[in-house]
Amino acid sequence: MRIAFVYDAVYPWIKGGVERRVFEIGRRLAAEGYEVYWFGIGWWGNREIEHSGIKLVPCYKPVNLYSKGRRKISEAILFAISLKRKANLNEFDIVDCQVFPYFPSLVCSRHKNLVLTWHEFWGDYWMEYLGYLGYFGKIVEMIVAKIRCKHVAVSPTTAKNLLEIGVKAEVVPNGVDIERIKRIKAAEKGYDVVFAGRLIREKGVDLLLNALKLLPDSISCLIVGEGADKKRLVEISKKLGLNCYFQNFMNWEDMISIMKASKVFALPSVxxxxxxxxxxxxxxxxxxxxxxxxxxxxxxxxxxxxxxxNARNFAEALLEAMEKKKKLRKMCVNNARKYDWDRITKKIVEVYLR
Incomplete structure (x- = not known):
């Protein structure tokens, strides 16, 4: 079976959740004998290459995906136009298109075995994200939602939001590589609190910094990431006198190693x-x-x-999590086991074959 994934940002050149999903599922499918392609932006160059068994096909030249912390509409449109011109998707048995940033989904809409994978459904949030231009985004999102195909949501939250507009989506979540994580040793140095993600307003790092100010000065925090807000956040941390360290995105193994040596992970975004x-x-x-x-x-x-x-509740929750880490440890590991990538891959294949 020939399977085509469509998403402009490609792992490991771009390290985000969507990219990780396509990579982890794609490489497992390739290992099982499926012929797997990924149509994206050519971050590696202008020729087709193979990475972890996945054939990477460049459809457009490398460009900045974000402007002032927000996804650029122009990039999404140009990538979609190039995808339509360069990719013969009818040659594939399955096309799995990641819905955001929408325009590529429209290009794929006529494929007989299309799977649209929804990582979020924004609805009215478009207006908050783009102002008056958000009306355009909301309309495009609704048009994509009406495409007749198999719809997949990565979380029950997104599936529920889609159902509210009449779209039934099957939940096939993201995952973790349990066995690989087991083999990585803990770093020599850990931190009380760790955050990792894009440093943009939506991630809520301001809330984390304000919460840390309410905690004892000895509490250490590592913030891993890059983005439009990084300079501002570093300045806030210094002004508040926090025991806070900033690092750019690091390789996956190093991140896991640090987390194994640390106490609590903070996710302050709403x-x-x-x-x-x-x-x-x-x-x-x-x-x-x-x-x-x-x-x-x-x-x-x-x-x-x-x-x-709010900062006070978040600070109290951080302290509580640090105090209860030993009690929560087994529950946390057992929770992660439910989302092993091997299980997730089997589930998405079931969806493909229906």
Whole structure:
């Protein structure tokens, strides 16, 4: 069976949750004998290459995906146009297109065995994200939702939001590589609190910093990530006098090693489509402290403590998680085991073959 994945950002050149999902599922499918292609932006160059068994096909030149912390509409349109011109998707038995940023989904819409994978459903959030331009985004999202195909949601939260507009989606979640995590040794140095993610307003790192200010000065925090808000967040941390360290994104093994040596993972955002890193933290034995919000799918997936979105409650939850880490450790690891990538791959194949 020939399977085509469609998503502009490609792992490991771009390290996000969507990219990780396609890579982890794709390489497992390839190992099982399926012929797997990934149509994306050519971060590696302008020729087709093979990576971990997946044939990577460049459809457009490398460009900045974000402007001022937000996805660029122009990039999504140009990638979709190039995809239509360069990819003969009718040659494939299955096309699995990641819905965001929408325009590629429209290009794929006529394929007879199309799977649209939803990582989030934004609805009215479009207006908050883009202002008046959000009306355009909301309309495009609704058009994609009406495409007749197999719809997959990565979380029950997204599936519920889709059902509210009449779209039935099967939940096939993201996962973690349990066996690989087991083999990685803990780092020599750990931290009381760890955050990893894009440093943009939506991730809520401001809330984390304000919560840390309410904790004892001895509490250490590592913030791993890059983004439009990094300089501002570093300045806030210095101004507040926090015992806080900032690092750019690091390779996956190093991140796991640090989490194994640390106490608590912080996820202060109110909007998460899934959060693979939270499950990986669980697999390392770390409880996750996150926000109680209907758009935060991680609050119903990760094991840890859920609290209200204010600095005092978040600070109290961090302290509680640190105190209870030994008691929560086994629960966290068992929770992560339910999301092993091998299980997830078998489930998506079942969807493909229906």
């Amino acid at each position: 909007r998460e489509g899934f959060s693979i890193i939270s499950l990986e933290a669980n697999a390392c034995g770390m409880p996750v402290v996150t926000i109680n919000h209907p758009n935060n799918a991680a609050s119903k997936i990760a094991c840890g403590i859920v609290c209200d979105a």
